[in-house]
Amino acid sequence: MTVEALLDAARKKQLGQYFTDQRVGRLLAALADAGSAASIIDPMVGSADLLQACLSVGARPERLVGIELDPVALDRARTALDGVEGTELTLGDAFSAPLPSTQFDLVITNPPYIRYQSRSQVDGIDVPTSAGVRAGLIRAISGRRDLSEDDKGLWLRAAKEYPGTSDIAVPAWLLSAALVRPGGVLAVVAPQAWLSRNYAHAVRTLLDAAFDIEVIVEDGDASWFDDAQVRTQLVVARRRALTAQGAGGATVMARATRRLAAGGDLRGTLGSEAEVAEALRSVTSSTPVVVTVGLDAHLEHGLSVSASGQGAQVPPRVAATLGPEADRALVRTLESYGWRTGQGLRSGANDFFYVSVVDPDVRPARRWGIDSLPLPPECLLPAVRRQNELGEGFAVDESLLPSRLVYLQGWVTASDLKRMGPGDAEVLPSPVDKWITQVASTPLSSKDPTKLFPELVAVATNNKTDRTGRPVKFWYQLPALAPRHRPALFLGRVCGGRPKAFRNGSGVVVDANFSTLWPVEPGALPADALLALLNSSWTWANLESTCTVLGGGALKVEATDLRRLALPDLSAEAVDRLAQLGRSLVESPSDAVREAIDQVVADSVVPADVTSDLAPALRVLAERAMQHRSRDGSSVGGHP
Template sequence: MLPGDPKDDAALRKARGAFFTPAPVARFLADWAVRDPAHAVLEPSCGEAVFLHEIGRRGGHVGPLVGVEIHADSAAASERSLREVGIDATIYARDFFSHNEFGAYDAVVGNPPYVRYQDFAGESRARAREAALRAGVTLSNLASSWAAFTVHSALHLKPGGRLGLVLPAELLSVNYAAGVRQFLMDHFTSVGLVLFDERVFPGVLEEVVLLLADGYRTDGGAGATHMELSQVRDAEGLARLTASRRWTPPGNGAKWSAGLLSSAGLSAFDAAVRSDAFTVLETWGDTTLGMVTGSNRFFTLSPAKVEALGLAPSDVLTLSPPGSRHLRGLGLTAATLRALGDAGQATSLFRPAHEPSPAAWHYIQSGEDLDVHHAYKCRVRTPWWRVPYLRPADLFLTYMNADTPRLTSNRARAHHLNSVHGVYLRDGLRTDGMNLLPVAALNSVTLLGAETVGRAYGGGMLKIEPREADVLPVPAPDLVRRNADGLRQVRPAVAARLREGRLLAAVELVDEVLLLETSTLTERQLRALRRDHSALTARRIARGKANGGR
C-alpha cells in the first residue's frame, strides 16, 4: 500500500520496519548505483518502490527492474503505480529471506526495514540469521533486521555490482554490526558513506547514513582498504554533494564512529593515535566487569548496618559503593571511603570467605525469608550467598557517563561491583598507572576517543564496555613517564577543577602538558579535536533527549 492508505497506518508500517524514503535520497542512490540503462536492478523491501520509480523516471531503462515486498497489498499497489506511469517492473510479494530465486543484479538499492531486536524474533529472525551466515557473517541476538538485510542484499549482486542502501547510523557504532562492517570492507573494492547533519526522515528519530559499496567481489580478492566519507546538511543537500574525504577505518569490524569527525578533527585524531605518544588502554592493563551480587539491596551494607547485624570482619569485604558518582575524581582513598560510609553509603559487601559467623547465618536466613536466594544470579550459584570473588582492581573505570569515562586510582583497595569496571595494571606499569594515568587520561584525544569507541545509551549517557575500553586511546607509558613531573605539578589543580565539576577546564591543564608542550599536537589540531568532541557530545545528548531516554 502507498503512503496515506488508511488500511496501512503508521503503527503497522513501524512494526515491519517500513519507513518511506524521501525522493531526494532515492534519486541520489539510484543515480549513483545505476549507470547503464541495461543494468538489472533489485529493490528489496521496496514498499512503495520509490527507488524503482526514480530509475524509471529517467526514461530509457531497458534492464530488468525487480522489487521484493513482504506486505502483499503494498507489493500490489507498487506494481500498479509503476505500471500506471509506464515503468515495466516485477514485484514479488514475498519475504526477502525466504527465497533465493530473485537472481543476480548489477545494482541493489533500497531502504532495508528497521526492526529492533526486541521485535525481530521467531522465524523471521532465524531466516535472517541463516541468510547472513551464508555470507560468513554471524549476528547476535541483539541485531536489528537491517544488519542481515544488508548482507543478504549484497549476495544478490553480480561480480562488480553496486550496493546503495539507506541504513541506520548505528552501522557505525553498535557492536553487533562488527561482522557487517567487516563484510563490506572484505567484499567490495570501494566503500563510501554519506553522513547527514540533520535527521532525514520526518517524524523518525533514527539517524541514517547512505552506504555506497562498489565493486562486489566473489573471487576472494582483496577488498577495500579505505572509505570515502561525505557529509551534507540534509536530503536536499545530496544534489550538491561534490567533495569526499578518504579515511582508513580500524580493522576487524571495529567501530566506524570516527567517521563522524570533521576532516580537520579526523586528521588531528589520527595523527595522535597513530603516533608513539598514544596507545590503547589494553596496553596498560586488563579491563573487567565487576562482581554481580544478584541483589545489591541484600549484599551491600553500610557500616552502621554491619554493626547493627553484628557481623564479623570475616563476613564482609571493603566495597566501593554501588554506582560511580563518588569516582569522578582522581583517586578513591581509605579516608574517602570512610567518609562515604559515615554518610550511610554501602562500603561493605556481605561475602563470608569461609564459615559464616552466627550473625552471618542469621542474616542469610533473613535473606531466604525474603526470597533473595530465588533471584537468578543467586539461585545459579552454590552457596547462593557467596558472591563470586574478584580481587581489588588497581583502577576503576566508570562505564555509564554523562560526560566522559573517568579512571580513578583505587588507593582504598576496595572491591567493586558491576556498576563500574576494574582495570588491572600490568607488571611494570602499576606505579605509573596508579599515580599518573588517571590524570593523563583527562586529555582531548582520550575524550574524543571515548565518543568514538563508546556508544550512546538512554538519556544520552555514554556507555563503554570492557572490550570497548580495551581500545580507548590513552597516553602511552613512555609519554606519561617523560612528563611525570608536569603531570604531578598540575594534579592538584586538575583535582580541584574536577571537584568543581569543570571537566573541560581540567582537560585544558593536561592538554598543555601532554599535547602542546610535547609537540604531540599543534594548537590548530587541538582546537579541531575540541570542536569535534563538543559536536559529538552534543549529538549524543540530543539523540538521548529525542529518544526519550530509551
C-alpha cells in the same frame, strides 16, 4: 499519513521496522549511482522508501523488485510504486520466499533491527526464529546459480559462523550481498556499531573478501531516524571477484550533522544529493575536509572492515585549531595503547539486581514495599549507577555509593536447591527467598502485564542446565562479571557538561550508564596516565567534535566514540609525566594540574620544532562547543 503513524509503536519494534526517511534514501541512492542501474532490488522493502528514492534520483530500471514480510507495509509499497514499469513486489520472508534467480546491479536496503530468538506472531505475521533465518539463508545462498563455488563457500562460511544471537540485520546483510552481480553495488543503512561489534564480524570479513567499500557516511547527530536509539551509517560497496585485488582500499569516510539538512534534503549548500555524491567521490585528502555545510570527509586507504574498530582521525575543527601542523600530528587509538572499551553492566532488570544501603538497612526498589532485606553481605557488591553518586573528584569514593549489586553466585532459594544438579550452594535467608518469589511473579510493568521478570531476554539467559537438563544456575544469578563491568576507568555515557573520566581503583561494579575502559596488554598505558589524557582539553575537544548531541544538548559518549578517539603518540617521558599528573588529579585536583596535563598533551601533538599555543586554543574550542550544544542542542559541537 506516514506508515510510522499507521503502525503501532510496539508492533514496529517487534518487527524491527525503522522506515527510511526519503531524504536519507535519496542520499543513499545517489551515493550508489542508482540512476545507472538496470536492475534494483530491496529484499526487505518495507513501504518502498528506498525504491522510491532510487526513482527520485533518476533511476529507470528495467526491473524493480521488493520483498516484504509485513502485508501492511507492502500495501503501502504497492500504492507508492503503482504504475512504475518493471515493478515486482512479493509478500513473504526474504529468507524463505522465492528469490529472483538473477543477480542485480543494485541491492539497496535498510534491514530490520531486532534479535529473533524464539518464534512469535505479530498481527498474524510469523516472525522467524534465529534457526529458521540461518537455514533459509543457507538455502538461498546454495541456490544462487550465478555464484561460483568459491563464492558460495565464502558466503556459506559467513552464514554458518555469525552468532545465533545476532540482530537479524546480520543475515540480512549476507543475503543482500549474495544478490549483487560482479561490478554491482550494495547500498545499506546500517547501525554505526557494525564496524566494531563482534556480532557483525562475519559480514565485515565477507565484504573485505568480495567488495570494495566506496563510501561510508555517518549520521553524526543521530538525527536521521527519530525513533532509533543509535547512530546510523550509509554504506556503499562495489562487488568484485574474489581473485581480484581490492582497489587500493580508497574509502570515503564522511560524517554528517543536522546542518546538512536543507529544504528537506541532505545536501547542505549544494544543489542536490547527486552533487553531494559527486563531491564525496572527489575527496582526496587523508585529513578531514569540509565537503559542504554539515558534511566533513576524508579518504582512508587500506580500510579493512573485518578489523575491529576504526583508525584514529583528528576531527576537522580540531585539525583547524592545529593549523598547518595538522598533517604532522601523530595520533593513535586506545587499542594501540593496550586498552579496550565497552559498556558497564546491563543487568536486564535493575529493579531487582540493584538495592540501596541506608545503614543498617538493605532496601530493594520501592515497588516491592520492603524496608529491610537480610541479604548476605558477600552478595552485595558496591556499584556506581549514576554520575551524581560520584562527588567532585576524579576517583570512586566507595563510602559515597548508596547502591549495591545483588550478586547471588553460589546462593539459591531453598526450593531451587532441591532442583539443582550436583554442586555446592548456600541457601538464602527466608525473607530473601520470599522476595525472589514475589519478583518472579511480578510483571515488568503495568503496560505489559504478561512479561514477568524471569522472562526478560537479558534475565532468562541467566538460567543454565547441566548435561542431564537439571538446573545449575537460575534467573536471579547474574553471570560472572567481566572486566568491562569492573573497569579501571569509566566515563558517563550522557554528559550534560564536560566529559569526565573517573579512576576505579577499588574495582567497584559500574552500571551501563557509563562507558568503561580496562587494560588488556601487559605493557598497556598506565591507568593514571590514561586518566589524565582522557581529562585533557585535547580529548574534550575531540569528543565535542565527534560524539552525538542529544535533543536536550547533552553529549553522548559511547564506546565506539572512544575506540576511534585520536590520542597523541606519547613519548616515554610524556607517559611518566601524565601518570604523575593523573595521580595528582585523584589526590588533589586543581586548575593547575589540569593545565599541566593540557600542556603535556599539546606538546605531544605538535612537533617539537614548533612553538604553539595549542593548549589554551583547545580549551577555547571545547568550551565553545559545549556552550553551543548546551544552548540549543540542535547541532553538533564545534560550531562557535
